[in-house]
Amino acid sequence: MIRFESISKQNSHRILFLDASAALNRGEKVGLVGPNGAGKTTLFRMITGEEPPDAGQVSIEKQVTIGYFNQDVGEMEGRSAVAEVMDGAGPVSQVAAEMATLEAAMCDPDQADRMDSIIERYGEVQARFEELGGYELDGRAREVLAGLSFSQEMMDGDVGALSGGWKMRVALARILLMRPDAMLLDEPSNHLDLESLIWLEQFLKNYEGALLMTSHDREFMNRIVNKIIEIDGGSLNSYAGDYSFFERQRALNEKQQQAQFERQQAMLAKEIKFIERFKARASHAAQVQSRVKKLDKIERFEPPKRRHVVAFDFPTPPRSGEDVAVLKNVHKGYGSKAIYQGLDLTIRRKERWCVMGVNGAGKSTLLKLVAGGADPDSGTVTVGASVKMGYFSQHAMELLDGDATIFEQLESTFPQANQGSLRALAGCFGFSGDDVEKKCRVLSGGEKARLVMAIMLFNPPNFLVLDEPTNHLDLDTKQMLIQALEAYEGTMLFVSHDRHFLARLSNRVLELTPDGIHQYSGGYTEYVARTGHEAPGLRS
Template identity: 40%
Template sequence: MLNFKNIALRRGARLLFDEASFTIHQGEKVGITGANGAGKSSFFALIRDELHPDAGDFSMPPGLEIAHVAQETPAADCSAIDYVMDGDRELRRLQAELKAAEAAHDGLKQAELHAALDVIGGYEAQARASRLMSGLGFKAAQEQAAVGAFSGGWRMRLNLAQALMCRSDVLLLDEPTNHLDLDAVIWLQDWLCRYPGTLLLISHDRDFLDAIADHVAHIEQGKVNLYTGNYSAFERMRAEKLAQQQAAFQKQQREIAHIQSFINRFKAQATKARQAQSRIKALERMELIAQAHVDSPFHFSFAEPGRMSNPLLTLDAADIGYGDRIVVNKAGLSLSPGDRVGLLGPNGAGKSSLIKVLAGAMAPLAGKRNESMHLKIGYFAQHQLEQLRMEESPLWHFQKLDPQATEKDLRNFLGGFDFQGDKVMEPVRPFSGGEKARLVLALLVYQNPNLLLLDEPTNHLDLEMREALIMALQDYQGALVTVSHDRHLLRSVTDRLLLVADGRVEPFDGDLDDYKNWLGEQKKAEPKESAIEPASGVNRKDQRRLDAERRQRNKPLMDALKKAEQAVEKFHQEQRQLEQQLADPAIYQDADKNRLKDVMARKAQVDKALEDAEALWLEAEEKLAAAQQD
């Protein structure tokens, strides 16, 4: 049991919450919710004894094994599967003691340790680690690859696998779905539902919470309230407190009208019947959902797009891939105003590459991409967060985008994305991932595109911002294509699902429940692989040779990535040095005016070189990630 008695917790001078009293019992699965900055991560730090309460008492039974996901991954030379197995600390301790007993020729101690390993399932540990990695999207051939060979997102998956490998009593997961695709989210959801220990889960994915949580601890206005039931049950109970607010009724009616229009349009069409039934179920819940979010700080919408052609964009027999590697063959797609498309498919099948080609960020290897005369694309992808000018403010970004707009109008617009007061003037660099994502979305909304291309738009966004985005997208009148692991968003804003798999793009006849079943059938149909003895008949020696050849083949990509990282760091350092010189008042009083000109000219050159280096770094990382999927 985890016992919280009159707990107060501060970060600096700021009180996160106080008078928190509740108990989390063994085996319970608790979703931790609240706005960004409410204190969810600090709550985890309290349990891990990294923070101490400012008042009250926290207690738990001694000797509990607590697992959590590391935020940093060393660029280690050990294999990925060894890194995952390190999560079972007792296993590694017993293995180390056994090695020492063997060196000492202590037969009795060896026998004891072999028995202890058998009790904890030590001889099946590698197979268990292999299953965890497979579920999170790794292929068997990647298990022996060095940890340092993986990109940042894949290293986070390794950290998650390492936490799941631990035979823990308490598991703390902070936004575990952020670096996962939909397939891995579905697998993780099933795994956590079977997890026998006590689970505390911070997540902004409502479907994920609904399926797993049996309690919700909600942090708001300096209090922690524990609710019984899943996330939908929590929303119903919270909505009762807010039901009198007129805004709830208005939001509810708009969402109901949108879903009802879909049902009316498609319930008679056989190809849309399943999706219409899914919308009917969503409609039954809508009254409960809307009222629970009436006090959201986010209020924005897409303006009506200007002139639109039909179609807006087409792909004709487009081959999509990198270099000589084609991931999608002869893709054909036509997008018209009002189209609302969700892309499904396994990891590495080409969903993000397809969106890049649609956005014009990547050219097809063959075939044609045809734009209409009036096409105006709004493209959101995670790498765009890094393209923000980190030393500039949100207001600066908008003034750069629209120099004619008044500061008052821009501040009002930014307020809809909860950038209030002095926040609009602060540099972007220290912003959280969620704040940067909100700023990129705000810039996108402001430009009023008629084709939205959204690649995982909800990463880092909290529940309130996700709901606000969903509402805005429901009213959006242009065309929409999205890849998302957030099933609530997919259900709420898409009318058509396309499956990207086996090198093809085809309509998917069914809803997201059918897609989960499809994934299960695909897993069954896959040939069984083993990290110890591959099913193809390749022995261990040959497998090591193949792994070495694969590493050698990927070495140019790894070298290119390392070179790009070094260039980015070099220009970052020089940029900081030049900024320090320009911040010194003496340079403006110096009699030698040429020095100021030289520094400013060099600063402009370095800024441009840094932008180019960052673009090369992102390209190198994407190519390496794609190659690792082979």
């Protein structure tokens, strides 16, 4: 369906692809992986024709329709979310637009002399509209938007009033409604809550077209893809299987390549030693010459490329008291909406609470109450003795000094630390070499999140309050963070829509539902087993 044939592509001085080949076949669901900057988005842009390869070609079968979702959603305003989504539904939306024009013409007295031809054309267009399922389009658009957690009011309201994250969902819904032959999704799981993520997962499983997607959510990728294409050092390497299979297979391939390289190196050393020892002896001249010719013809094996794996070791935080935070009879509301009515919660040392609930259930509000960013309307929130808190929220990223470089931000925050330790810290969170000279104002959302996380964890608190800490983090940084937090000896209260993160790190679950607040001992995996659902909004 789509083939990359010996493509090469250079971006400024960096070679992204060199004589690389791969294919997306009908019915395949492919995960595209590679480090940041490897060329994933460039590959998408080559398929859509926005960027040509420098050499080679991208070939697409005739009549194949392609839908491309990326993070740049453009301007949206002046019409409802439903209308915006329906506008992206492919040929049917063009037919609908012509119908609307003809309907207006039929009501226009100035067009009276053309009315017979207008009515005739309207009949043709209406038949085509019906054939394409146009009359079900509104219902289908609303079904997709509902799956992405839109309320009826949001569907019918001006799309321009929505936040960037919700506009992102509208752009995604346009592609899903279109149901093209091939879908290109660049980070579709960003900005989605857990309920929307699970709905999208099911939608893509049932989608019959070809899918090429990137995602920083390994669980989401594992459940959808049946093939991985990895961008690695300019090549496109294909693996049949999900992301976990790819990781295992890549590690096995590298191990075999290393063993092959070492065996060859041992053989070469032995041959060279023989040549050096006997090259001056006439009696061995023929043997020496034969071995020299043999060495010249041998194809040399390369060692596997050394992957830059980030790792971060937590310094041991100071010990807190046993009761880290206690909420008693807490009431909290916004306007006429009550969020909490008589909430009681005790968080004890070394407990790791994940907070779950649908949008608007009060997850972030709870974290703000505990962190002191909001006050209860009544009741008490008490932080225990010797508790040193670290609070990560999306708001924290706005507090960075835009005029400072990454390194200057670290230096001003930790004036007593030496440069070596600060550079090592920056490296752990993906800022190496000249990256530390970037101004904070030009950082992407993911880079800001990593910098705030680095600042918080350098001199670690004994109580971490984390609101969606994995948003924008790539797979490698997320894995590093999970491994670091697994070894962390403090207490945690967190919100996340990443199921891998939830399963690895929680040992308590607080579930916020319209029926009340439920506490579960055991982590997210036990919660799923006990309740039979992966998120509160998916109750049957």
